[in-house]
Amino acid sequence: MISKKTTAIFLLLFLFTIFFSFSSSAQNTQIKGFADVLTSYQNGKASFGFDEQDLFITSELTDRISFLGESVFKYTPSSPTEFSVSIERLIIKYNFQGNNNLILGKIHSPINYWNNTYHHGRVFYPTIERPLLFAAEIIPLHTTGISLQGHDFGKLRFGYDVVVGNGLGSAAVADNDKRKSVTVAAHIKPIDELYLGVSWYNDAVSKGATVMDKVIGWKVNQNLFTGSIAYFGKKFELLTEGTLGIDKTDTTGSKNTLAAYLYTGYKVTEKLIPYIRLDDLQYQNGEIYFTKDNTTSVIAGLRYQINYLAVVKLEFQHQHAELEGNTNSITAQFAVGF
């Protein structure tokens, strides 16, 4: 009969084994994060604040399986603590052949360059905040589902994404209807500095679904067509993207929305980059899925790259919106990676 002492020793050894095996497997796990603080001046008032605090974890589980998780802590007025945690990405990737991967989980929809490249890492953003088409929720930022992804094929370094997901109106853990969203994206990188991409997104939003904090009263068939050009050279930077959204309902027919932005910067030195960004959102009369608010914006800014983990930006923005009229603001941001 095994004594209690022997059992305790075995248990202790077992725990030690588990601990050390975890420690050794954790060697390929990395935790990184991003945060930023802001100060802004608008309507005669100065304010201090901060954006999200972003943590991301990457882990190599086997030769072919890897994990990436991204969690964001952010200000949420409706929360009792005024803050909430959201899972922005939860990706299990299986590299099945060469540069081809099968991806399961919640991803940033590979619809445009900005969404697919910068995510929540504001230290990477060329401007303080994302283009207006993000705030207007023209493109679905996340998709939970399954995708095939490949990159850097041939001389043009062709890449692709094919995603099938729950779609708009779904919760993070389940779909709200039978219809799935489909995203097909392709890009090439003819030279190191240049990226050219196109994408197509299709979904049907069910009647009664909650999207963008409002209940959709009609079934909406949505198609989004996006084109992207990104050039980040030694001196000159250019990033321009445009999305044509076609929303179709039985009552209103097809309505088009055009959302675009153009960013350009010039490296005076390796660390100092003055830049401008122009945004334009145009909705067709009768649009009922998006909130119709034709908006134009001009941003002039200066970015100082202290090092790859710290950047300071100063911006002036003039915005004209159909609903809010003209606004002018000055904002400074200190963004870091850690």
Next chain:
Amino acid sequence: MMEMKRTRRYKQVIFTKFFFVAILFFCAFTATSQTSSLTVISNQKGAPSTLNFSQLKSIFMGEQQRWRSGTKITIALMKTNTPAGKNTSETIYGMSADELNKFWLALVFQGKTSAPNFFNSASELENFVAQNPGAIGIVDQVAANDDIKTVQVEGKKL
């Protein structure tokens, strides 16, 4: 006559001085080239013995995930604050040390590839490459090790 001799003498002195300056420049350049030379090393399993420069760059940019044999490519680099690391940033990537760090952070954040393994010394990097099938790295000095091989780039050392 005296004037011609003086001119000839003056020309000889100038030529001698120029010759010595040229020799000095040559020696300085040679010394710099020697200290800045890089060598690509790999584990015996995985990398081919010869690569051209565009293949090498593609591998070190994270654009190729596996060798033809199917072995996963693992990149080993000297830290960018070491002379060899700075030299690698400029020679292979055409980037400053800071740009290289940002490049890799962005790529890993996008979930496109695994982060390279960075080392403080050539011997640490060499040991890592020796112990990991599919590993490839760049160093400025190589000690004899049966578990690694030197990869020729464009038919010669880098």
